[in-house]
Amino acid sequence: MTIKKIAVLTSGGDAPGMNAAIRAVVLAAHHYALPTIGFFSGYNGLIEGSSSALTPASVNGIIHRGGTILKSARCPAMLTEQGLESAATTLKKEQIDALIVIGGDGSFNGLLALNKYWSGAVIGIPGTIDNDIDGTDFTIGFSTAVNTGIEAIDKIRDTAEAFERIFIVEVMGRRSGHITFNVGIASAAEQILSFENFSQTDEQDKLSHLAKEIKQAQQNRHASYIIVIAENLWPGGATQLAMQLKQTANIDCTACILGYIQRGGSPVAKDRILATKMGVAAVQALIAGKSNVMIGERNNQLLTVPLDVAVQHKEKVSESLVSAQENILALTAQ
Ligand SMILES: Nc1ncnc2c1ncn2[C@@H]1O[C@H](COP(=O)(O)OP(=O)(O)O)[C@@H](O)[C@H]1O
Numbered sequence: 019m020t021i022k023k024i025a026v027l028t029s030g031g032d033a034p035g036m037n038a039a040i041r042a043v044v045l046a047a048h049h050y051a052l053p054t055i056g057f058f059s060g061y062n063g064l065i066e067g068s069s070s071a072l073t074p075a076s077v078n079g080i081i082h083r084g085g086t087i088l089k090s091a092r093c094p095a096m097l098t099e100q101g102l103e104s105a106a107t108t109l110k111k112e113q114i115d116a117l118i119v120i121g122g123d124g125s126f127n128g129l130l131a132l133n134k135y136w137s138g139a140v141i142g143i144p145g146t147i148d149n150d151i152d153g154t155d156f157t158i159g160f161s162t163a164v165n166t167g168i169e170a171i172d173k174i175r176d177t178a179e180a181f182e183r184i185f186i187v188e189v190m191g192r193r194s195g196h197i198t199f200n201v202g203i204a205s206a207a208e209q210i211l212s213f214e215n216f217s218q219t220d221e222q223d224k225l226s227h228l229a230k231e232i233k234q235a236q237q238n239r240h241a242s243y244i245i246v247i248a249e250n251l252w253p254g255g256a257t258q259l260a261m262q263l264k265q266t267a268n269i270d271c272t273a274c275i276l277g278y279i280q281r282g283g284s285p286v287a288k289d290r291i292l293a294t295k296m297g298v299a300a301v302q303a304l305i306a307g308k309s310n311v312m313i314g315e316r317n318n319q320l321l322t323v324p325l326d327v328a329v330q331h332k333e334k335v336s337e338s339l340v341s342a343q344e345n346i347l348a349l350t351a352q
């Protein structure tokens with residue numbers, strides 16, 4: 019099928035670098051003389067027919083901006099037959115031949131579902147701070163989120179040192195520990211608690227182990243102590259863990275939830291460049307007749323990955339990272 023007109027949208031949790039990806043898609047499409055339109059607010063824009071033509075002028079001056087000029091959303095209507103039919107109707111009405119979606123695994127599942135209602139070509143670009151997509155070493159936004167987490171914890175470390183305090187810092191990642199392990203290791207956290215090294219059945223053991231470790235560190239006059247914990251891991255989160263340490267071992271901890279700060283801000287160089295390469299590759303993949311694939315990058319080489327493979331969640335946080343933390347770097351191991 020010859021591609022004559024393409025559409026692009028951003029969906030799911032926004033990620034720094036999404037604007038850089040939009041820009042690259044629009045500039046590459048312009049280069050190949052393909053008119054492009056952007057749909058607003060994720061799949062809502064498709065269902066409601068909310069869109070705007072995108073030209074090189076529309077993407078001028080956005081490469082350094084966090085968030086997404088096309089806005090993003092979680093769109094429950096896409097989980098219904100009616101929603102999918104409306105989305106397909108809009109694409110047909112606008113005479114779109116190909117749709118590029120910048121988002122996470124949920125957004126890719128949306129593309130796979132849409133396929134049954136619309137025969138155009140679909141391409142995914144991995145944009146999520148969580149890095150939880152198979153077939154690519156990195157997703158757009160992950161590097162910036164990790165840097166933001168490190169910068170925040172470096173600051174927390176200063177006050178923790180001054181007051182000899184224990185902090186429990188909760189970071190994002192939905193159900194995967196890429197952010198937790200990378201931020202924890204790079205900020206020299208004394209402990210990292212994530213899905214890869216903790217299960218909820220270990221709760222009581224972990225609590226007494228942590229209490230023992232913290233008391234040992236206090237005896238050894240470690241001035242500060244930082245535990246980095248993944249969101250959705252400990253029942254009740256960092257605040258509850260701090261309360262339990264107080265109740266069971268009389269240890270005072272301060273809980274600090276980094277939250278959405280990790281999703282915003284200007285993308286670091288790595289995300290701008292990854293996003294730009296992937297945006298160009300997405301348009302080229304369409305021209306080459308590809309569909310139902312995600313653009314990924316492995317060992318610095320761009321590649322295409324079937325969308326149904328990208329969403330499998332088989333790839334985990336590197337074992338060497340987990341093992342280095344557990345056996346060498348954690349205060350426990352020293
Ligand atoms: N199985 C599915 N079928 C159709 N659409 C889906 C499906 N899963 C997710 N989506 C769409 O993709 C959107 C984004 O997914 P979500 O999981 O929230 O974020 P992300 O893409 O960042 O993982 C959802 O709000 C929904 O509109």
Ligand SMILES: O=P(O)(O)OC[C@H]1O[C@](O)(COP(=O)(O)O)[C@@H](O)[C@@H]1O
Pocket residue numbers: 030031032092122123145146147148190191192193249281
């Ligand atoms: O913005 P919401 O809907 O509260 O979602 C929060 C979730 O979004 C994220 O920031 C990004 O996740 P996705 O990219 O999968 O949407 C997660 O780290 C976090 O768990």
